[in-house]
Amino acid sequence: MTLPPLPDEAIVLRAHVDDWRAAVREAGRALVRSGSTRSEYADRMIAVIEEFGAYVVIAPGLALAHARPGPDVRREGLAVVTLAEPVPFGHPHNDPVRVVVGLAVSNAEEHVASVAQLANAFNDSGIVGRMARAESADELRALLGFDEEVQA
Numbered sequence: 001m002t003l004p005p006l007p008d009e010a011i012v013l014r015a016h017v018d019d020w021r022a023a024v025r026e027a028g029r030a031l032v033r034s035g036s037t038r039s040e041y042a043d044r045m046i047a048v049i050e051e052f053g054a055y056v057v058i059a060p061g062l063a064l065a066h067a068r069p070g071p072d073v074r075r076e077g078l079a080v081v082t083l084a085e086p087v088p089f090g091h092p093h094n095d096p097v098r099v100v101v102g103l104a105v106s107n108a109e110e111h112v113a114s115v116a117q118l119a120n121a122f123n124d125s126g127i128v129g130r131m132a133r134a135e136s137a138d139e140l141r142a143l144l145g146f147d148e149e150v151q152a
Helices: 022-032 041-051 108-121 128-134 137-143
Strands: 010-015 057-059 064-065 077-087 097-104
Touching: 010 022, 010 041, 010 137, 022 041, 022 064, 022 077, 041 064, 077 128, 097 128, 128 137
Parallel strands: 010 077, 064 097
Antiparallel strands: 057 064, 077 097
16 A cells, blocks of 8 residues: 555645634545545535544644545545645644645545554654745655656
């Protein structure tokens, strides 16, 4: 199992957002641009956070926005949004968020495997800060361990 592709269309650097909902919508738009989801998926990611709270803020400064597989997921996808100014999601220890990773999967097995693989990428405590400061999509992909040739 490898992570879904992370094309340029799925990366937004230094987005200006007013709150966590706008940050998640930005990740949702990136997933739509990459062809992974339909626009309704962003609404479902927001609904998950509204229902279950800020558990998606999995590390200091990092949110992993996602929803269950559904008809609005066209194919497995990944998006990364860095924020110009951090925003609170309501997490007691890991706020404010500087990087939002959007994840879309088409079945439960992919969901578990992708989350586990992403968690490994974030074992390095300094990675979120380096991602937040990334100057290009290629730099961001390199930080996450993507092979550039696979992404082309």
